[in-house]
Amino acid sequence: MDISRQQQPTEGKRERGPRVRTRRLMLETATRLMQAGITPSVSEVAEAAEVSRATAYRYFPSQAALVQAVVDEALGPILIWEPKSNVVAERVEGLFATALPRISEFEATFKAALKLSLDQWARRQAGTLGNEPQFVRGHRVDLLRNAVGPLAGTLDPAERDRLAQALSLVFGVEVLTILKDIWGLDTRSAQDVAQWAAAALVSAAVAEKAEPA
Known part of the structure; x- marks a missing residue:
């Protein structure tokens, strides 16, 4: 999930007109x-939407640009999440409580985006990606750094980043893939496990720092 923390337009201020309707x-x-499990090309979306390919490519010049726009739409409230507490455990809990239900709702979309990312990685390794624009992921970096920010007085920058990196392992569609597809958990149980793991990581990081040298 690479997130540009762009401000989402409010319903009352949405732009209007044929260009906006076509993009929408x-x-x-x-x-x-x-959501049906397909990672579509721009041409495939144009055909399904009954829009000319030339028009489609004016809005989305590459598959990466199209998928990124869909991902940002699906992320919705996650992109504009703001913490309501200065207590890191509560901030992390709040972020996960906001993000995991939304990720579950659009699980197929995020898995389709993940598929594109993995496919591009494989083609880049094989030297066959060419000049195709890269689909960039990593929104969780800013979100998790924000969540652990109040630990600035307790952990040094490298330690805070290590905690954010550890939290990223239980944040995102990947954790749902593991817990639901491999372990067979339902959505609620998967979210509970991810929340528990996140709380444990925060506690461990703080406790480790508090231990006498």
């Missing part, structure tokens, strides 16, 4: 396809 149609069509 393409995003909704791409979302529908991705």
